[in-house]
Amino acid sequence: MDKTRLKYLPSHEWADIQGDTCIVGITQYAVDQLTDVTHLQLPAVGKAVSVGQPFGEIESVKAVFDLNTPVSGTVAEKNLAVEKDPSIITADPYGKGWMIKIKLTAGPMTEHLLTLNQYEKQLAEH
Amino acid sequence: MANLRTPLFDWHVAHKARMVPFGGWDMPVQYTSVIDEHTAVRSGAGMFDVSHMGRLSFGGAGALDLIQMVWTNNAATMKEMQVRYGLICKEDGGTLDDVLVYRWSYGWAMVVNASNRDKIVAWLKKQMGPLDVQLQDQTLDTAMLAVQGPKAIDFCAGMFDADPSKLKYYFALPTRYKGSNCVVSRTGYTGEDGLEIMIKNELAVELADELLARGVVPAGLGARDTLRLEAAMPLYGHELNESMNPVQAGLSWAVKMEKEDFIGRQALCDAIQNSGKQPQRIGLELEGKRAAREGCQIQAIEGSPIGTVTSGSYVPTLEKSIAMGYVQPSFAHAGASLIVDIRGTLTAAKVVDLPFYKRAK
Numbered sequence: 001m002d003k004t005r006l007k008y009l010p011s012h013e014w015a016d017i018q019g020d021t022c023i024v025g026i027t028q029y030a031v032d033q034l035t036d037v038t039h040l041q042l043p044a045v046g047k048a049v050s051v052g053q054p055f056g057e058i059e060s061v062k063a064v065f066d067l068n069t070p071v072s073g074t075v076a077e078k079n080l081a082v083e084k085d086p087s088i089i090t091a092d093p094y095g096k097g098w099m100i101k102i103k104l105t106a107g108p109m110t111e112h113l114l115t116l117n118q119y120e121k122q123l124a125e126h
Numbered sequence: 127m128a129n130l131r132t133p134l135f136d137w138h139v140a141h142k143a144r145m146v147p148f149g150g151w152d153m154p155v156q157y158t159s160v161i162d163e164h165t166a167v168r169s170g171a172g173m174f175d176v177s178h179m180g181r182l183s184f185g186g187a188g189a190l191d192l193i194q195m196v197w198t199n200n201a202a203t204m205k206e207m208q209v210r211y212g213l214i215c216k217e218d219g220g221t222l223d224d225v226l227v228y229r230w231s232y233g234w235a236m237v238v239n240a241s242n243r244d245k246i247v248a249w250l251k252k253q254m255g256p257l258d259v260q261l262q263d264q265t266l267d268t269a270m271l272a273v274q275g276p277k278a279i280d281f282c283a284g285m286f287d288a289d290p291s292k293l294k295y296y297f298a299l300p301t302r303y304k305g306s307n308c309v310v311s312r313t314g315y316t317g318e319d320g321l322e323i324m325i326k327n328e329l330a331v332e333l334a335d336e337l338l339a340r341g342v343v344p345a346g347l348g349a350r351d352t353l354r355l356e357a358a359m360p361l362y363g364h365e366l367n368e369s370m371n372p373v374q375a376g377l378s379w380a381v382k383m384e385k386e387d388f389i390g391r392q393a394l395c396d397a398i399q400n401s402g403k404q405p406q407r408i409g410l411e412l413e414g415k416r417a418a419r420e421g422c423q424i425q426a427i428e429g430s431p432i433g434t435v436t437s438g439s440y441v442p443t444l445e446k447s448i449a450m451g452y453v454q455p456s457f458a459h460a461g462a463s464l465i466v467d468i469r470g471t472l473t474a475a476k477v478v479d480l481p482f483y484k485r486a487k
Contacts, residue, residue: 035159035160036159038417038440039414039415039417041416057469059440060160061160061348061352061439062439064417064419064469
């Protein structure tokens with residue numbers, strides 16, 4: 001996975017935008033922070049999701065976190081394997097650990113998303 | 127005010143712990159993974175820095191009288207070197223803290239919760255009156271390490287002048303580590319066999335290094351919480367607080383009405399009479415793996431609110447989502463089907479007997 005091709009949210013979701021589809025997952029940093037993922041809640045296929053709203057949640061032994069939507073659209077596909085076994089996310093967050101595919105609404109806003117450089121800068125400042 | 131640091135702070139950081147504020151201290155929440163650390167304690171042995179816990183000593187002819195006055199359990203029937211659990215309550219029965227009391231040949235000691243240390247020291251001084259008691263807070267001069275798990279005693283073999291395998295459960299022994307005085311106590315907060323070691327600050331790092339070299343796994347507050355939850359041990363600030371009395375918390379076994387008067391006695395007598403009217407602590411097993419967290423509402427099957435979750439987590443040994451909470455007494459019986467509102471999702475739950483987990487003897 002070429003991480004420079006991805007866009008990022010400050011809340012540690014990555015977005016892989018290809019044409020009118022966006023694949024969404026969480027970053028290695030998020031995985032390192034979570035360590036023990038016990039539960040993942042993903043939206044149903046066909047559900048409308050919008051920027052600024054959570055599309056699901058991820059839970060570790062200690063706490064639960066919202067998964068934030070990077071681009072508005074409708075859920076075209078969800079990764080049933082990770083929903084069943086969230087440890088896949090820990091093992092391969094940028095590959096087999098993807099969560100949902102969003103079919104973008106026309107003219108999606110992406111200016112709020114960070115480049116890899118910007119995201120890594122934020123991590124360094126953290 | 128900056129948080130306090132235990133003598134093992136640098137040791138935790140060097141061993142890649144994630145540090146968090148807890149009860150006025152910076153403490154390790156985990157080193158590698160809560161699940162791995164939890165499992166190490168259930169199958170082998172783990173070590174916890176519990177230096178944040180308050181360690182108080184009592185000398186003087188009035189020490190027993192003071193402890194009897196403020197404590198729900200009976201200190202007069204304790205043998206030398208025995209350790210006993212009990213509560214410190216207000217006049218109205220509300221719980222100020224849950225503590226361990228130690229009886230020595232030369233005096234008494236008490237281990238209190240970190241977040242309650244200042245409050246309890248002030249309370250003791252206020253109740254002391256004219257009694258001849260020398261109360262000393264030794265928390266900042268000493269460290270405390272808990273070694274917990276089925277192999278804890280074996281891993282510690284030969285470390286101390288005395289042999290801790292000879293100690294009975296809930297007994298403690300003053301002994302020496304590397305020539306320096308320490309106390310080894312067969313107690314813990316995990317539901318496993320094990321020791322709690324109180325030692326001078328200067329030897330804390332050496333002790334932690336030796337335990338690590340012997341195969342004891344460092345474990346943080348995260349695992350401590352899931353372990354005590356499986357063992358259904360109350361955590362002050364969650365299952366216990368000043369508006370909750372020990373009777374409704376299911377701790378009547380640690381309240382001794384047959385001893386002389388103590389603060390809160392009348393209120394607790396009333397609480398026993400009225401136990402059918404007060405919310406009761408219960409254990410819940412939930413469907414699925416989602417955790418019920420503190421504050422989640424507990425409902426009857428038809429949807430009426432009947433209580434609140436005080437602690438909950440997905441727990442590694444039982445591989446289930448479990449919780450403790452308080453509900454109206456008519457629902458507080460094993461087998462009752464209830465509902466927990468987990469952030470808007472109504473989740474089926476069943477009342478179960480406590481503890482959730484009990485070690486094989």
